Amino acid sequence: MSHPLPPAASPQDDMHALYRDHSQWLRGWIRRRLGDADRAADITQDTFLRLISSALRQPLTEPRSFLATVARRVMIDQLRRRNLEHAYLEYLASQPLLEECSPEQRLLMLETLMQLNTMLDGLGQNVRDTFIYVQLDGLTYPQIAQRLGVSVSSVTKYMAKATEHCLLFAFDAQL
Numbered sequence: 001m002s003h004p005l006p007p008a009a010s011p012q013d014d015m016h017a018l019y020r021d022h023s024q025w026l027r028g029w030i031r032r033r034l035g036d037a038d039r040a041a042d043i044t045q046d047t048f049l050r051l052i053s054s055a056l057r058q059p060l061t062e063p064r065s066f067l068a069t070v071a072r073r074v075m076i077d078q079l080r081r082r083n084l085e086h087a088y089l090e091y092l093a094s095q096p097l098l099e100e101c102s103p104e105q106r107l108l109m110l111e112t113l114m115q116l117n118t119m120l121d122g123l124g125q126n127v128r129d130t131f132i133y134v135q136l137d138g139l140t141y142p143q144i145a146q147r148l149g150v151s152v153s154s155v156t157k158y159m160a161k162a163t164e165h166c167l168l169f170a171f172d173a174q175l
Contacts, residue, residue: 131162
């Protein structure tokens with residue numbers, strides 16, 4: 001007499017087991033690096049939310065290594081976000097007319113900056129800088145070339161690469 005095979009674990013069961021078995025370890029790992037238990041708890045939750053949204057479909061052979069990698073990326077994203085917010089607030093403080101913006105307008109501008117930062121993620125520094133100099137500062141290609149210490153043709157290539165990257169990002173966002 002053969003016994004029926006147990007039902008295959010669902011992705012939700014796998015995620016639950018991953019959280020149950022490794023969330024405490026991950027929180028401790030992050031806390032040791034940051035020295036802040038509250039931020040460690042937040043980043044742990046963000047790490048698992050990122051995993052859930054990525055629809056992890058297969059069991060992990062090295063779950064702690066995988067979780068540490070995802071957590072590092074979450075920490076880097078949070079650091080970038082905090083630096084961007086700080087730079088934005090400094091800029092606002094230096095612009096008298098912008099200080100008069102409503103909290104809703106400030107939030108909308110900050111969200112737009114966050115989207116821009118996400119969109120430019122993965123590009124080289126010169127490519128990112130070129131895009132920002134053109135789009136936000138209104139600099140010409142020769143001015144950018146001088147500022148970056150490169151040729152105008154390099155600036156043209158950087159801008160083409162940034163534009164292509166942004167278009168692909170926008171295309172992916174529509175899917």
